[in-house]
Amino acid sequence: MTERIVVVGAALLDGDRLLAARRSAPPDLAGRWELPGGKVEPGERPEEALVRELREELGVTAEAMERVPGEWPLRPPYVLHVWTARLRPGSPAPAPLEDHDALRWLTSDEIWDVDWLDQDVPAVRETITRLGTSAR
DSSP states (O other): OOOOEEEEEEEEEETTEEEEEEEOOSTTTTTOEEOOEEEOOTTOOHHHHHHHHHHHHHOOOEEEEEEEEEEEEOSTTEEEEEEEEEEOTTOOOOOOOSSEEEEEEEOTTTGGGSOBOGGGHHHHHHHHHHHTOOOO
């Protein structure tokens, strides 16, 4: 059996808004939107990986809050786990530093205005359902 590698995605929240990040690389994902995050490194807890990835990709100081139930397959051997997160007081505003060229705070009415990566759609659906907003 192939070992699974966990990728953590951040449902970064600001009140009732969710942050979406537009990929700039690799070419086959560029222009599509995702929940920011990345791979959990060996010996790292998922919550720690989430905080690290948000610092590296967006330049923010964040804290993981709670895991969104579910696990979504990416390309083998990767699986996506999503955590809600929020910016810590005094954190800089998010900026697209690594792997992204744009960021967008989406209200519940705007969630489906962006072209989400196919593999992120079920995770976004579950996240917004848990937050009590409307899912398509």
